[in-house]
Amino acid sequence: MSHSKGRVIIAKPGLDGHDRGAKIIARALRDGGYEVIYTGLRQTPEMVAEAALHEDADAVGLSILSGAHMALVPRVLELLSEQGQAGLPVLLGGIIPDDDVPALKQQGVFAVFGPGTNTAEILKAFGSAVEARRAAT
Amino acid sequence: MTLAEQVLAGDRLALARLLTLVENDDAQGLTALDELYPHTGTAHLIGLTGGTGTGKSTLVNQLARYVRSEGIRNTDGGQSPVRVAVVAVDPTSPFTGGAILGDRIRMRDLAGDAGVFIRSMATRGALGGLANRTRPVVQTLDAAGFDWILIETVGAGQSEVEVARMAHTTIVVEAPGLGDEVQAIKAGILETADLLVLNKADLPGAERAAAALRTSLRLGSPDPMGEGTGWTVPILMTVATDGAGVAELVESLCQHRQYLAASGEWERRVRLRVEREVRDLLQRDLLARLLDRQADGRFDQILGQVEARQLSPRAAVDLLMRQAGS
Numbered sequence: 001m002s003h004s005k006g007r008v009i010i011a012k013p014g015l016d017g018h019d020r021g022a023k024i025i026a027r028a029l030r031d032g033g034y035e036v037i038y039t040g041l042r043q044t045p046e047m048v049a050e051a052a053l054h055e056d057a058d059a060v061g062l063s064i065l066s067g068a069h070m071a072l073v074p075r076v077l078e079l080l081s082e083q084g085q086a087g088l089p090v091l092l093g094g095i096i097p098d099d100d101v102p103a104l105k106q107q108g109v110f111a112v113f114g115p116g117t118n119t120a121e122i123l124k125a126f127g128s129a130v131e132a133r134r135a136a137t
Numbered sequence: 138m139t140l141a142e143q144v145l146a147g148d149r150l151a152l153a154r155l156l157t158l159v160e161n162d163d164a165q166g167l168t169a170l171d172e173l174y175p176h177t178g179t180a181h182l183i184g185l186t187g188g189t190g191t192g193k194s195t196l197v198n199q200l201a202r203y204v205r206s207e208g209i210r211n212t213d214g215g216q217s218p219v220r221v222a223v224v225a226v227d228p229t230s231p232f233t234g235g236a237i238l239g240d241r242i243r244m245r246d247l248a249g250d251a252g253v254f255i256r257s258m259a260t261r262g263a264l265g266g267l268a269n270r271t272r273p274v275v276q277t278l279d280a281a282g283f284d285w286i287l288i289e290t291v292g293a294g295q296s297e298v299e300v301a302r303m304a305h306t307t308i309v310v311e312a313p314g315l316g317d318e319v320q321a322i323k324a325g326i327l328e329t330a331d332l333l334v335l336n337k338a339d340l341p342g343a344e345r346a347a348a349a350l351r352t353s354l355r356l357g358s359p360d361p362m363g364e365g366t367g368w369t370v371p372i373l374m375t376v377a378t379d380g381a382g383v384a385e386l387v388e389s390l391c392q393h394r395q396y397l398a399a400s401g402e403w404e405r406r407v408r409l410r411v412e413r414e415v416r417d418l419l420q421r422d423l424l425a426r427l428l429d430r431q432a433d434g435r436f437d438q439i440l441g442q443v444e445a446r447q448l449s450p451r452a453a454v455d456l457l458m459r460q461a462g463s
Contacts, residue, residue, distance in 0.1 A: 004236075004259065007157070027237070031233050034235050034236075035229075036238065038237055038239045039241050040245070043245075044248075050248055050249065053153055054153055
Protein backbone atom coordinates (compact mmCIF):
# COMPACT_ATOMS: atom_id res chain seq x y z
CA MET A 1 0.00 0.00 0.00
CA SER A 2 2.63 2.56 -0.93
CA HIS A 3 0.33 4.35 -3.36
CA SER A 4 -3.23 5.47 -3.19
CA LYS A 5 -5.84 5.43 -5.91
CA GLY A 6 -6.06 9.17 -5.56
CA ARG A 7 -6.18 12.03 -3.07
CA VAL A 8 -9.49 13.80 -3.15
CA ILE A 9 -10.76 16.85 -1.26
CA ILE A 10 -14.39 16.80 -0.16
CA ALA A 11 -15.51 20.24 0.97
CA LYS A 12 -18.67 22.10 1.77
CA PRO A 13 -18.25 25.73 0.78
CA GLY A 14 -20.87 28.22 1.86
CA LEU A 15 -23.14 28.53 4.82
CA ASP A 16 -25.63 25.69 4.69
CA GLY A 17 -25.13 23.11 7.41
CA HIS A 18 -26.30 20.02 5.57
CA ASP A 19 -23.29 17.76 5.36
CA ARG A 20 -24.99 14.39 5.11
CA GLY A 21 -24.42 14.25 1.35
CA ALA A 22 -20.77 15.22 1.62
CA LYS A 23 -20.22 12.58 4.30
CA ILE A 24 -21.88 9.87 2.22
CA ILE A 25 -19.68 10.73 -0.74
CA ALA A 26 -16.56 10.85 1.44
CA ARG A 27 -17.41 7.43 2.82
CA ALA A 28 -18.14 6.00 -0.63
CA LEU A 29 -14.81 7.30 -1.92
CA ARG A 30 -13.01 5.83 1.07
CA ASP A 31 -14.62 2.48 0.38
CA GLY A 32 -13.58 2.93 -3.23
CA GLY A 33 -9.94 3.10 -2.12
CA TYR A 34 -9.37 6.87 -2.22
CA GLU A 35 -7.68 9.01 0.38
CA VAL A 36 -10.33 11.57 1.18
CA ILE A 37 -9.34 14.85 2.78
CA TYR A 38 -12.55 15.93 4.44
CA THR A 39 -12.50 19.61 5.34
CA GLY A 40 -15.86 19.96 7.02
CA LEU A 41 -18.57 22.60 6.95
CA ARG A 42 -18.58 26.31 6.14
CA GLN A 43 -15.51 26.51 4.01
CA THR A 44 -14.68 29.64 2.08
CA PRO A 45 -13.47 29.18 -1.51
CA GLU A 46 -10.07 30.31 -0.21
CA MET A 47 -10.00 27.49 2.35
CA VAL A 48 -10.95 24.93 -0.29
CA ALA A 49 -8.24 26.13 -2.65
CA GLU A 50 -5.66 26.17 0.13
CA ALA A 51 -6.51 22.59 1.09
CA ALA A 52 -6.20 21.52 -2.57
CA LEU A 53 -2.76 23.15 -2.69
CA HIS A 54 -1.39 21.78 0.61
CA GLU A 55 -2.70 18.31 -0.05
CA ASP A 56 -1.71 18.19 -3.74
CA ALA A 57 -5.18 16.87 -4.47
CA ASP A 58 -6.03 14.90 -7.60
CA ALA A 59 -9.62 16.16 -7.59
CA VAL A 60 -11.92 18.40 -5.56
CA GLY A 61 -15.52 17.53 -4.71
CA LEU A 62 -17.82 20.35 -3.60
CA SER A 63 -21.20 19.87 -1.99
CA ILE A 64 -23.49 22.91 -2.09
CA LEU A 65 -27.13 22.96 -1.07
CA SER A 66 -27.52 26.65 -0.38
CA GLY A 67 -28.10 27.85 -3.92
CA ALA A 68 -24.90 29.86 -3.87
CA HIS A 69 -23.10 27.62 -6.35
CA MET A 70 -23.00 30.23 -9.13
CA ALA A 71 -20.95 32.46 -6.82
CA LEU A 72 -18.86 29.88 -4.94
CA VAL A 73 -17.84 27.50 -7.70
CA PRO A 74 -16.42 30.08 -10.13
CA ARG A 75 -14.45 31.57 -7.23
CA VAL A 76 -12.93 28.17 -6.35
CA LEU A 77 -12.00 27.61 -10.01
CA GLU A 78 -10.46 31.07 -10.20
CA LEU A 79 -8.36 30.55 -7.06
CA LEU A 80 -7.17 27.13 -8.21
CA SER A 81 -6.10 28.63 -11.49
CA GLU A 82 -4.30 31.52 -9.73
CA GLN A 83 -2.27 29.11 -7.64
CA GLY A 84 -1.23 27.02 -10.64
CA GLN A 85 -3.80 24.24 -10.36
CA ALA A 86 -5.88 25.26 -13.37
CA GLY A 87 -6.43 21.71 -14.62
CA LEU A 88 -7.52 20.29 -11.28
CA PRO A 89 -10.90 18.58 -11.79
CA VAL A 90 -13.72 20.04 -9.70
CA LEU A 91 -16.86 17.95 -9.22
CA LEU A 92 -20.02 19.46 -7.84
CA GLY A 93 -22.97 17.91 -6.05
CA GLY A 94 -26.07 19.28 -4.37
CA ILE A 95 -29.19 21.18 -5.34
CA ILE A 96 -28.11 22.51 -8.72
CA PRO A 97 -30.85 23.60 -11.15
CA ASP A 98 -30.48 21.99 -14.59
CA ASP A 99 -30.32 25.45 -16.15
CA ASP A 100 -27.08 26.22 -14.32
CA VAL A 101 -25.27 23.06 -15.36
CA PRO A 102 -24.15 24.14 -18.86
CA ALA A 103 -22.70 27.40 -17.52
CA LEU A 104 -20.85 25.56 -14.74
CA LYS A 105 -19.43 23.01 -17.13
CA GLN A 106 -18.40 25.72 -19.51
CA GLN A 107 -16.41 27.33 -16.71
CA GLY A 108 -14.57 24.06 -16.24
CA VAL A 109 -16.58 22.01 -13.72
CA PHE A 110 -15.81 18.36 -14.47
CA ALA A 111 -19.19 16.92 -13.47
CA VAL A 112 -22.40 17.97 -11.70
CA PHE A 113 -24.58 15.64 -9.64
CA GLY A 114 -28.10 16.28 -8.41
CA PRO A 115 -30.09 14.66 -5.59
CA GLY A 116 -30.61 10.92 -5.88
CA THR A 117 -27.49 10.21 -7.93
CA ASN A 118 -26.15 6.71 -7.40
CA THR A 119 -22.85 6.73 -5.47
CA ALA A 120 -21.44 4.25 -8.00
CA GLU A 121 -21.93 6.84 -10.72
CA ILE A 122 -20.18 9.49 -8.61
CA LEU A 123 -17.32 7.12 -7.84
CA LYS A 124 -16.89 6.45 -11.53
CA ALA A 125 -16.75 10.17 -12.28
CA PHE A 126 -14.06 10.67 -9.63
CA GLY A 127 -12.18 7.76 -11.18
CA SER A 128 -12.09 9.39 -14.60
CA ALA A 129 -11.33 12.80 -13.06
CA VAL A 130 -8.28 11.45 -11.19
CA GLU A 131 -7.16 9.52 -14.25
CA ALA A 132 -7.44 12.60 -16.46
CA ARG A 133 -5.55 14.67 -13.92
CA ARG A 134 -2.74 12.17 -13.56
CA ALA A 135 -2.42 11.80 -17.31
CA ALA A 136 -2.07 15.58 -17.62
CA THR A 137 0.59 16.10 -14.93
CA MET B 138 15.07 25.00 -11.70
CA THR B 139 14.91 21.54 -10.18
CA LEU B 140 12.00 20.59 -7.96
CA ALA B 141 14.28 20.84 -4.92
CA GLU B 142 15.37 24.35 -5.91
CA GLN B 143 11.76 25.40 -6.34
CA VAL B 144 10.99 24.11 -2.85
CA LEU B 145 13.96 26.00 -1.40
CA ALA B 146 12.74 29.14 -3.19
CA GLY B 147 9.47 28.85 -1.30
CA ASP B 148 7.22 27.52 -4.08
CA ARG B 149 4.33 25.92 -2.21
CA LEU B 150 2.89 24.10 -5.19
CA ALA B 151 6.29 22.50 -5.81
CA LEU B 152 6.48 21.59 -2.12
CA ALA B 153 3.03 19.95 -2.22
CA ARG B 154 3.98 18.06 -5.37
CA LEU B 155 7.27 16.88 -3.88
CA LEU B 156 5.50 15.68 -0.74
CA THR B 157 3.32 13.47 -2.93
CA LEU B 158 6.33 12.08 -4.79
CA VAL B 159 8.17 11.40 -1.54
CA GLU B 160 5.10 9.80 -0.02
CA ASN B 161 4.81 7.52 -3.06
CA ASP B 162 8.51 6.58 -2.94
CA ASP B 163 8.84 7.99 -6.44
CA ALA B 164 12.43 8.06 -7.78
CA GLN B 165 12.19 11.74 -8.79
CA GLY B 166 11.01 12.61 -5.29
CA LEU B 167 13.79 10.67 -3.61
CA THR B 168 16.42 12.36 -5.77
CA ALA B 169 14.99 15.75 -4.82
CA LEU B 170 15.09 14.73 -1.18
CA ASP B 171 18.78 13.79 -1.51
CA GLU B 172 19.34 17.30 -2.83
CA LEU B 173 17.35 18.84 0.02
CA TYR B 174 18.87 16.81 2.85
CA PRO B 175 21.73 19.26 3.61
CA HIS B 176 19.04 21.88 4.29
CA THR B 177 17.34 19.79 6.97
CA GLY B 178 18.11 19.62 10.66
CA THR B 179 17.02 23.04 11.89
CA ALA B 180 13.31 22.50 12.52
CA HIS B 181 12.00 21.60 15.95
CA LEU B 182 10.10 18.36 15.36
CA ILE B 183 7.24 18.09 17.83
CA GLY B 184 5.21 14.89 18.03
CA LEU B 185 1.69 14.78 19.41
CA THR B 186 0.29 11.42 20.31
CA GLY B 187 -2.44 10.04 22.52
CA GLY B 188 -5.77 8.28 22.39
CA THR B 189 -8.57 8.88 19.92
CA GLY B 190 -10.68 11.87 20.86
CA THR B 191 -8.25 13.37 23.37
CA GLY B 192 -8.15 16.55 21.25
CA LYS B 193 -4.83 16.30 19.42
CA SER B 194 -5.98 18.08 16.25
CA THR B 195 -7.65 20.86 18.20
CA LEU B 196 -4.50 21.28 20.27
CA VAL B 197 -2.38 21.44 17.10
CA ASN B 198 -4.73 24.15 15.85
CA GLN B 199 -4.29 26.17 19.05
CA LEU B 200 -0.54 25.66 19.27
CA ALA B 201 0.03 26.76 15.69
CA ARG B 202 -2.32 29.70 16.03
CA TYR B 203 -0.65 30.84 19.23
CA VAL B 204 2.92 30.72 17.95
CA ARG B 205 1.93 32.31 14.66
CA SER B 206 0.58 35.32 16.49
CA GLU B 207 3.04 35.48 19.41
CA GLY B 208 6.21 33.88 18.07
CA ILE B 209 8.39 31.86 20.41
CA ARG B 210 10.95 32.91 22.97
CA ASN B 211 14.45 32.81 21.52
CA THR B 212 17.74 32.42 23.34
CA ASP B 213 18.21 36.22 23.61
CA GLY B 214 14.96 36.46 25.53
CA GLY B 215 13.15 38.09 22.61
CA GLN B 216 10.35 36.63 20.52
CA SER B 217 11.08 35.07 17.11
CA PRO B 218 8.49 34.43 14.43
CA VAL B 219 7.89 30.78 13.53
CA ARG B 220 6.65 29.15 10.38
CA VAL B 221 4.65 26.05 11.20
CA ALA B 222 4.07 22.86 9.24
CA VAL B 223 1.63 20.21 10.38
CA VAL B 224 1.74 16.55 9.35
CA ALA B 225 -1.49 14.89 10.43
CA VAL B 226 -1.77 11.12 10.11
CA ASP B 227 -5.04 9.19 9.92
CA PRO B 228 -5.56 5.47 9.38
CA THR B 229 -5.93 3.70 6.05
CA SER B 230 -8.66 1.09 5.78
CA PRO B 231 -7.02 -2.33 5.77
CA PHE B 232 -9.76 -3.57 3.46
CA THR B 233 -10.06 -0.97 0.71
CA GLY B 234 -6.84 1.06 0.98
CA GLY B 235 -9.01 4.16 1.30
CA ALA B 236 -8.92 6.67 4.14
CA ILE B 237 -10.78 9.63 5.53
CA LEU B 238 -8.30 12.30 6.53
CA GLY B 239 -10.28 14.60 8.77
CA ASP B 240 -7.74 16.50 10.84
CA ARG B 241 -8.09 19.70 8.80
CA ILE B 242 -11.63 20.07 10.16
CA ARG B 243 -10.19 21.13 13.52
CA MET B 244 -7.50 23.35 12.02
CA ARG B 245 -9.71 25.86 10.25
CA ASP B 246 -8.34 28.78 12.29
CA LEU B 247 -5.04 28.34 10.46
CA ALA B 248 -6.57 28.83 7.01
CA GLY B 249 -5.26 31.72 4.98
CA ASP B 250 -1.98 32.01 6.89
CA ALA B 251 0.88 31.67 4.43
CA GLY B 252 3.21 30.74 7.32
CA VAL B 253 1.30 27.52 7.94
CA PHE B 254 1.31 24.39 5.80
CA ILE B 255 -0.91 21.44 6.70
CA ARG B 256 -0.46 18.07 5.09
CA SER B 257 -2.65 15.03 5.79
CA MET B 258 -1.22 11.53 5.43
CA ALA B 259 -2.83 8.11 5.46
CA THR B 260 -0.97 5.32 7.26
CA ARG B 261 -1.08 3.07 4.16
CA GLY B 262 -0.74 -0.06 6.22
CA ALA B 263 1.93 1.07 8.67
CA LEU B 264 1.46 0.41 12.36
CA GLY B 265 2.93 2.49 15.16
CA GLY B 266 0.79 5.59 14.66
CA LEU B 267 2.58 7.09 11.66
CA ALA B 268 2.87 6.29 7.96
CA ASN B 269 6.02 4.60 6.62
CA ARG B 270 6.90 7.73 4.71
CA THR B 271 6.20 10.27 7.45
CA ARG B 272 9.91 10.70 8.10
CA PRO B 273 10.87 11.84 4.57
CA VAL B 274 7.75 14.00 4.41
CA VAL B 275 8.88 15.73 7.61
CA GLN B 276 12.41 16.11 6.21
CA THR B 277 11.02 17.79 3.09
CA LEU B 278 9.10 20.29 5.22
CA ASP B 279 12.20 20.84 7.33
CA ALA B 280 14.22 21.68 4.22
CA ALA B 281 11.42 23.98 3.05
CA GLY B 282 12.22 26.16 6.05
CA PHE B 283 9.48 25.49 8.56
CA ASP B 284 10.72 26.19 12.10
CA TRP B 285 8.19 24.04 13.87
CA ILE B 286 6.86 20.78 12.49
CA LEU B 287 3.95 19.35 14.43
CA ILE B 288 3.53 15.64 13.78
CA GLU B 289 0.14 14.32 14.83
CA THR B 290 -0.24 10.55 15.07
CA VAL B 291 -3.40 8.56 14.41
CA GLY B 292 -5.53 8.21 17.52
CA ALA B 293 -3.02 5.96 19.17
CA GLY B 294 -3.55 3.26 21.74
CA GLN B 295 -0.92 2.14 24.19
CA SER B 296 2.01 1.19 22.06
CA GLU B 297 2.03 3.62 19.12
CA VAL B 298 5.39 5.04 20.08
CA GLU B 299 6.92 5.51 16.64
CA VAL B 300 6.61 9.31 16.79
CA ALA B 301 8.94 9.46 19.80
CA ARG B 302 11.63 7.97 17.59
CA MET B 303 11.25 10.79 15.09
CA ALA B 304 10.42 13.93 17.07
CA HIS B 305 12.74 15.99 19.27
CA THR B 306 9.91 16.60 21.68
CA THR B 307 7.01 14.23 22.23
CA ILE B 308 3.76 15.49 23.70
CA VAL B 309 1.44 12.79 24.99
CA VAL B 310 -2.14 14.05 25.15
CA GLU B 311 -4.54 12.54 27.65
CA ALA B 312 -8.08 13.43 28.61
CA PRO B 313 -10.05 12.82 31.81
CA GLY B 314 -12.17 9.71 32.10
CA LEU B 315 -10.22 7.53 29.70
CA GLY B 316 -8.50 5.23 32.14
CA ASP B 317 -7.66 4.53 35.73
CA GLU B 318 -4.38 4.50 37.58
CA VAL B 319 -3.39 1.13 36.18
CA GLN B 320 -3.60 2.53 32.65
CA ALA B 321 -1.34 5.32 33.78
CA ILE B 322 1.42 2.97 34.96
CA LYS B 323 1.37 0.63 31.97
CA ALA B 324 4.45 0.65 29.81
CA GLY B 325 4.36 2.25 26.43
CA ILE B 326 3.04 5.55 25.31
CA LEU B 327 3.29 7.44 28.61
CA GLU B 328 6.97 6.60 28.91
CA THR B 329 7.68 8.36 25.66
CA ALA B 330 6.37 11.70 26.88
CA ASP B 331 8.68 14.69 27.19
CA LEU B 332 5.59 16.73 27.98
CA LEU B 333 2.34 15.36 29.28
CA VAL B 334 -0.82 17.27 28.47
CA LEU B 335 -4.13 16.67 30.15
CA ASN B 336 -6.54 18.19 27.67
CA LYS B 337 -10.24 18.85 28.29
CA ALA B 338 -9.18 20.02 31.73
CA ASP B 339 -12.58 21.68 32.17
CA LEU B 340 -14.29 18.28 32.34
CA PRO B 341 -15.20 16.66 35.65
CA GLY B 342 -12.51 14.31 36.91
CA ALA B 343 -9.67 16.36 35.44
CA GLU B 344 -7.97 16.91 38.79
CA ARG B 345 -8.16 13.22 39.62
CA ALA B 346 -6.75 12.25 36.22
CA ALA B 347 -3.90 14.73 36.66
CA ALA B 348 -3.15 13.32 40.10
CA ALA B 349 -3.03 9.78 38.68
CA LEU B 350 -0.63 10.88 35.96
CA ARG B 351 1.50 12.72 38.50
CA THR B 352 1.69 9.65 40.75
CA SER B 353 2.54 7.47 37.79
CA LEU B 354 5.38 9.76 36.72
CA ARG B 355 6.73 9.87 40.26
CA LEU B 356 6.65 6.08 40.50
CA GLY B 357 8.78 5.83 37.42
CA SER B 358 12.49 6.38 37.53
CA PRO B 359 13.45 10.00 36.98
CA ASP B 360 14.95 8.90 33.67
CA PRO B 361 12.63 6.22 32.29
CA MET B 362 14.00 6.31 28.73
CA GLY B 363 17.61 6.17 29.85
CA GLU B 364 17.97 9.20 27.63
CA GLY B 365 20.07 11.67 29.55
CA THR B 366 19.07 13.38 32.74
CA GLY B 367 17.85 16.66 34.04
CA TRP B 368 14.43 16.88 32.46
CA THR B 369 11.33 16.53 34.60
CA VAL B 370 8.27 15.73 32.52
CA PRO B 371 5.73 18.47 33.23
CA ILE B 372 2.01 17.79 33.34
CA LEU B 373 0.13 20.62 31.67
CA MET B 374 -3.60 21.19 31.79
CA THR B 375 -5.21 22.56 28.63
CA VAL B 376 -8.63 23.22 27.18
CA ALA B 377 -7.88 23.12 23.47
CA THR B 378 -11.34 24.31 22.48
CA ASP B 379 -10.80 27.71 24.12
CA GLY B 380 -7.02 27.88 24.24
CA ALA B 381 -6.58 27.73 28.03
CA GLY B 382 -3.11 26.49 28.97
CA VAL B 383 -1.71 26.80 25.45
CA ALA B 384 0.68 29.64 26.37
CA GLU B 385 2.15 27.45 29.14
CA LEU B 386 2.45 24.53 26.73
CA VAL B 387 4.38 26.68 24.25
CA GLU B 388 6.65 27.85 27.07
CA SER B 389 7.30 24.22 28.04
CA LEU B 390 8.12 23.35 24.43
CA CYS B 391 10.67 26.18 24.32
CA GLN B 392 12.14 25.03 27.63
CA HIS B 393 12.42 21.49 26.35
CA ARG B 394 14.21 22.65 23.25
CA GLN B 395 16.65 24.63 25.40
CA TYR B 396 17.16 21.65 27.66
CA LEU B 397 17.90 19.44 24.63
CA ALA B 398 20.45 21.91 23.32
CA ALA B 399 22.12 22.64 26.66
CA SER B 400 22.37 19.02 27.81
CA GLY B 401 23.74 17.63 24.56
CA GLU B 402 20.60 15.57 24.32
CA TRP B 403 19.66 17.18 20.97
CA GLU B 404 22.82 15.79 19.31
CA ARG B 405 22.39 12.46 21.03
CA ARG B 406 18.82 12.10 19.77
CA VAL B 407 19.76 13.24 16.28
CA ARG B 408 22.56 10.66 16.24
CA LEU B 409 20.18 7.89 17.32
CA ARG B 410 17.63 8.90 14.70
CA VAL B 411 20.19 9.04 11.90
CA GLU B 412 21.48 5.61 12.79
CA ARG B 413 17.99 4.22 12.95
CA GLU B 414 16.98 5.70 9.64
CA VAL B 415 20.06 4.41 7.82
CA ARG B 416 19.59 0.97 9.39
CA ASP B 417 15.91 0.92 8.38
CA LEU B 418 16.69 1.83 4.79
CA LEU B 419 19.60 -0.60 4.66
CA GLN B 420 17.37 -3.36 5.94
CA ARG B 421 14.74 -2.60 3.34
CA ASP B 422 17.20 -2.48 0.47
CA LEU B 423 19.14 -5.54 1.57
CA LEU B 424 15.92 -7.50 1.78
CA ALA B 425 14.86 -6.37 -1.68
CA ARG B 426 18.27 -7.21 -3.11
CA LEU B 427 18.42 -10.58 -1.44
CA LEU B 428 14.99 -11.56 -2.73
CA ASP B 429 16.00 -10.28 -6.16
CA ARG B 430 18.91 -12.70 -6.25
CA GLN B 431 16.82 -15.80 -5.65
CA ALA B 432 16.01 -17.93 -8.65
CA ASP B 433 12.44 -17.53 -9.90
CA GLY B 434 9.94 -19.25 -7.67
CA ARG B 435 12.60 -20.32 -5.19
CA PHE B 436 11.31 -18.04 -2.42
CA ASP B 437 7.75 -19.32 -2.77
CA GLN B 438 9.02 -22.88 -2.84
CA ILE B 439 10.86 -22.41 0.45
CA LEU B 440 7.81 -20.72 1.97
CA GLY B 441 5.87 -23.80 0.93
CA GLN B 442 8.32 -26.01 2.77
CA VAL B 443 7.91 -23.92 5.91
CA GLU B 444 4.16 -24.09 5.53
CA ALA B 445 4.39 -27.89 5.26
CA ARG B 446 6.53 -27.90 8.44
CA GLN B 447 9.48 -29.43 6.57
CA LEU B 448 11.65 -26.43 7.35
CA SER B 449 11.62 -24.11 10.32
CA PRO B 450 11.46 -20.39 9.52
CA ARG B 451 14.98 -20.06 10.93
CA ALA B 452 16.34 -22.82 8.65
CA ALA B 453 14.53 -21.28 5.69
CA VAL B 454 16.33 -17.99 6.27
CA ASP B 455 19.70 -19.80 6.48
CA LEU B 456 18.96 -21.47 3.17
CA LEU B 457 17.94 -18.21 1.50
CA MET B 458 21.02 -16.42 2.81
CA ARG B 459 23.32 -19.16 1.53
CA GLN B 460 21.72 -19.15 -1.89
CA ALA B 461 22.08 -15.39 -2.14
CA GLY B 462 25.80 -15.97 -1.80
CA SER B 463 26.22 -13.71 1.16
